[in-house]
Amino acid sequence: MSELINNREQLTENPNKRQAILKQIFKDLHEGKNVSEVKAHFNAFIGKITIDEISQLQHDFGDLSIEEMHRLHAKHTEIFKGAIEEVEKPNKPEEQPGHPIHTFILENKEIDKLVNTLQVHLDQFEMEDSQENILLLLEDINLLLDIDKHYSRKENLIFPYLETYGIYGPTNNMWRINDFIRDAIKDARKKLASYHGEKQAVIEVINFVIQEVITMIYREENILFPMALNNFTEDEWVKIARESDEIGYCLIAPTEVWKPERHALDEKAISEGYIKMETGILSLKQLELLLNHLPVDLTFIDQDDVVRYFSHGKERIFARTKAVIGRTVQNCHPPRSVHVVEELLADFKAGRKDTEDFWIKFRDKYVYIRYFAVRDESGKYIGTLEFTQNINPIQAIEGEKRIMF
Structure with a gap:
């Protein structure tokens, strides 16, 4: 045992060698080595691991395929369990009601309760796939769909700030796993809603959901949240707390508004300076109000694919938070759809296309999404405008309504 301790002490004194062994x-x-053997090797030479070291490992192994990430997810968690060093901090922010991490943890407790109920109902279903047991599972799964809000707040509020500190592992890896879980929940719902005796298929997908959701709670509370708490400033947490309402909460809402002891973030009033354009003059206030009153969502990214602006009307179709400003558009999309974004931007930059249209059913809306290449007078590409509109009301129009009769 003393030999192992000496090995660890020597590695602590030589961080480069320690990182190489990790x-x-x-x-x-x-490469497929037995998890128990790898864990034993880890315990012998490393013992405890810091959040910063985990972050570096996620960066070093960030180029995994979706299949590889899926396969290794549980194995990574097995290695980390019980080995993460805790950093003691006085007045822990995560213990303050209303703080974003406090809210995330409250949600995780509710998610965990729901998953335990789901497990009980799954056991009942396994014994008897009666209509009553199917409906109990369907009710649980419908409630679990709310987890999308929990994951969306991570993706749109936590991940962007981590990226500003050069931490990309959660964006590259955790977002993919979030999508696996979302897809599995939807698949379970579909199988239950149209159940015709496919008992084993239902059991397998719900077991997958239960296992992955529980593992994700562990990864959030032991890796992601400490990583964010170690890096974010109080001002950044205040911004995250304010913008969380835009996306919504999962199963439970914050118990109160977070009031930090020190808050140096000042609300800056919009300057009343004027902008002279080719066809008129508007104040900055007038221009912002005009854009926000349009019955569409607008987003502009510059020639370097960085999000520079989005309109903020009363009824946005897709959630947007101010955290995306200054973030590359590729990192604002789920990893599985990034290739579509890349192809579109490549066509715009090369001049092969000037527009691209998509239309999708989204909740109770029929959404028309249009992309326009923005070019200057010489034809040089300076960015892309995204134009999103709910066209349900337009499709419902019949006959005529004239201003003049």
Whole structure:
């Protein structure tokens, strides 16, 4: 035992060698070595791991395929369990009601309760696939669909700020796993809603949901949230707290508004300076109000694919938060759809296309999404405008309504 302790102490004094051993341990895991053997090696030479070291490993192994990430997700968690060093901090923000992390943890407690109920109902279904047991499972799964709000707040509020600190692992990896869970919940709902005796298929997909949701709670509370708390400023947490309402909450809402001890973030009034354009003059206030009153959502990204502006009307179709400003558009989309964005932008930049249209059913809306290449007088590409509109009201128009009779 003393030999192992000496090994660890020597590695602590030599961080480069320690990081190299960590990388080799995870390389062995990725190459299919037995998890128990890898865990034993980890315990012998590493013992405890810091959040910063986990972040570096996620960066080093960030280029995994979706299939590889799916396969290794549970194995990574097995290695980390019980080995993450805790940093003691006085007046922990996550213990303050209304703080974003406090709210995330409250949601996780409710999610965990729901998943336990789901497990009980699944056991009943496994014994007897009666209509009553099917309906109990369907009710649980419908409630669990609310987890999308929990994951969306991570993706649109936590991940962007981590990226500003050079931490990309959660964006590259955790977002993919979030999508696996979302898809599995929807698949379970579909199987239950049209159940015709496919008992084993229902059991398998719900077991997958239960396992992945529980594992995700562990990864959030032991890796992601400490990583964010170690890096974010109080001002950044205030912004995150304010913008969380835009996306919504899962199963439970914050118990109160967070009031930090020190808050240096000042609300800046919009300047009343004027902008002279080719066809008129508007104040900045007038221009912003005009754009926000349009019955469409507008988003502009510059020539470097960085989000620079979005309109903020009363009824946005897709959630947007101010955290996306200054973020590349690729990192504002789920990993599985990034290739579509890349192809579209490549066509715009090369001049092969000037517009691209998509239309989808989204909740109770029929959404028309249009992209326009924005070019200057010489034809040089300076960015892309996204134009999103609910066209249900337009499709319902019949006959005529004239101003003049």
